[in-house]
Amino acid sequence: MTKVKSLEDLKKMREELKAKLTLRQNGDNVEELVQVKVSMATCGIASGAKEVMDVIIAELDSHAIDGVVTQTGCMGYCYAEPTIEVTVPGKDPVVFSYVDERRAREIVSKYIKAGELVDGILPVNYEKVD
C-alpha cells in the first residue's frame, strides 16, 4: 500500500484514482462514446499509425470529446494505410484512409465534432466477430 507523506502525495493519489474511475465508467458505456480504432498491422505501423493515434488522442482531449481510442489489427486496407475506423454514437462505423496527422485533426474537428463529411472514406470490406 502506498504511504501518504505529503499533501502532494495525496493530490497525486486522488488524480490517479479519478483517472481509473473515469476509465472504468467509459469502459461500461462504450456505445455512448466516440470510438476510434487505429489499424496497427505492420503496414499501418510502417505508414505512421502510431503517430496518428497519438494525434487523435490529443485532439479528442483538446476538443473535450469523450472517446475510446484503441488499436486494431489488419482491416485489409494495406494500400490505404494508415486507416482508422470511427464510430460516432448513433451512426454506422466509417473507415478513413490515408490518415496522416493533418487528416487526423480534420477528422476529429470536422467529422466527429461538427458532423461534417470528410474525404477519404473507404467502403467497409470486413465483418466484425463478437
Ligand code: FES
Ligand atoms: S497486412 Fe496490411 S492491412 Fe492487413
